[in-house]
Amino acid sequence: MTIAILGAGNMGGAIAKGLVRSGLAPADITLTRTQPGAPEDLAALGLAVTTDNAAAAAGADALFVAVKPWLVSAVLQPLAGALRPGTLVVSVAAGVTLAELREDLGRAKGVRLARVMPNTAVGLCCGVSAVAGETPEATEAATALMGRLGLTFVCGEERFGAVTALSGCGIAHALRFLRAGQEAGLEMGVPAKAAGEIFAQVMKGAAELVLRSGNHPEAEVDRVCTPGGLTIKGINAMERAGFTGAVVQGLLASLPEK
Ligand SMILES: NC(=O)c1ccc[n+]([C@@H]2O[C@H](COP(=O)([O-])OP(=O)(O)OC[C@H]3O[C@@H](n4cnc5c(N)ncnc54)[C@H](OP(=O)(O)O)[C@@H]3O)[C@@H](O)[C@H]2O)c1
Structure with missing residues (x-):
């Protein structure tokens, strides 16, 4: 499974570390950020960090959106046409709804979409993540992925604030x-x-x-x-x-x- 993580900050980095800890090969994970160069802790794990969102997204089976909430639309919209059908898009952006994410994804066909609210303990695979998928299949796929990183809690978006x-x-x-x-x-x-x-x-x-x-x-x-x-x-x-x-x-x- 190849994973792209847009945003190599606190949460994107924690997800990457947790995925590696859970047994995924670092070579199958690409993170992106605005500045060239990988943060030291991610480089030490052998994780690639680039500034090319489109290239990372195009090859991914699962795409995490881990940029600040107000940047989600600007980051997702240009990628909509590049995503493969079946790609699982998982947003961790607080307060950004599935409906808003779907609007950003526009013409991306066959993309499975889920929203997740994790905490930084996912980096140690002992996090807790609320999961809401757009469809039951997306919920199941996102739950399986986040389950590698700790406890999951499937719930409606109205519970995400809590x-x-x-x-x-x-x-x-x-x-x-x-x-x-x-x-x-x-x-x-x-x-x-x-x-x-x-x-x-x-x-x-x-x-x-x-x-x-x-x-x-x-x-x-x-x-x-x-x-x-x-x-x-x-x-x-x-x-x-x-x-x-x-x-x-x-x-x-x-x-x-x-
Ligand atoms: N931190 C938490 O505990 C937590 C918990 C739950 C959910 N979240 C969610 O996680 C998301 C990220 O939060 P954070 O705390 O990880 O923020 P952060 O530490 O500031 O990291 C944001 C990352 O996004 C990158 N970025 C900004 N613009 C980008 C672009 N156009 N393309 C690719 N990458 C870009 C930044 O790049 P540079 O490194 O170059 O600046 C940085 O690596 C937010 O939506 C937040 O709601 C966070």
């Missing part, structure tokens, strides 16, 4: 929690690096407990909270400081308008 907040922005929200844990460890006298690693592993373990068991998070919390113990004292202190309200407010503030 997924953008929860996963695209949520990864930064979660990292703020990690930083807070690290700062607490530092105040307790644990060196910053060790405190960060310990708390990151705690977050990873907590997430795995829920993902693997399918349990409600509170069921796992209850297991750790001894009556009258230190854990529940800490949790109640966090809640008195407004923890749950702050997280909900933060994620709601990250909900895109469109």
